[in-house]
Every structure is written in structure tokens, then in C-alpha cells.
Amino acid sequence: MVKAWYEQLSEEDASFIKRFVLASGSLKDLANAYGISYPTVRLRLDRLIGKIKVLDSQEIVSEFERMLRARYAEGKIDMGTLKALLTAHQKEMNNQPDTERRQLR
Secondary structure, eight states, X not given: OOOOGGGGSOHHHHXXXXXXXXXXXXXXXXXXXXXXXXXXXXXXXXXXXXXXHHHHOXXXXXXXXXXXXXXXXXXXXXXXXXXXXXXXHHHHHHTSTTOOOOOOO
């Protein structure tokens, strides 16, 4: 069984969420607490939202695909790399007998 999205977060992500909640959702206060700009906090939050959506998705059945898409959401890999790795993964899965197959987006 797949872990819940919050169980898959890094310690850094969990800390960010905790500080966000304790700042009552104020990105301005959070930016001040981290000593960074508002746009930087907004980008971090947007990436974290994307990562949570990936981790919580019921459509993604492959843990490898889930990990790749989470890294993309974090901004750690670019779209070209994501597509290349997912295509290679799909080819590998198609060569495996008795595996769940699905069309990659």
C-alpha cells in the first residue's frame, strides 16, 4: 500500500508546512522568518503544492513515476528529463510480464 502523502514528505517540507501553519498562512511572515523574499516563499509553496498533488495522486501506480513527478514538482528536474525518464520507464515496464501498464501523459 502507498504511504499517505504526508508520510512521504522530507523533514524540510514538513518543517516548512509547520512554519506556514504557525504563521497563520501568512507568506509575508514566513518570508521574514526564513529571511528570504516573498516571491521565493511563494515559489517554494507552489512547488510543495505540486509535490503533494503528485504524492496524493491515485492515478500514478508506479512508485518510480511518482518519485520522478515529485522531483519535477520540486524543480529538481526539467520537463525534458522527466519525459525522457518516463518514456524509458514505460518501455521497461512494457517489456516486463504481468505488470500494470498505463499510458504516460
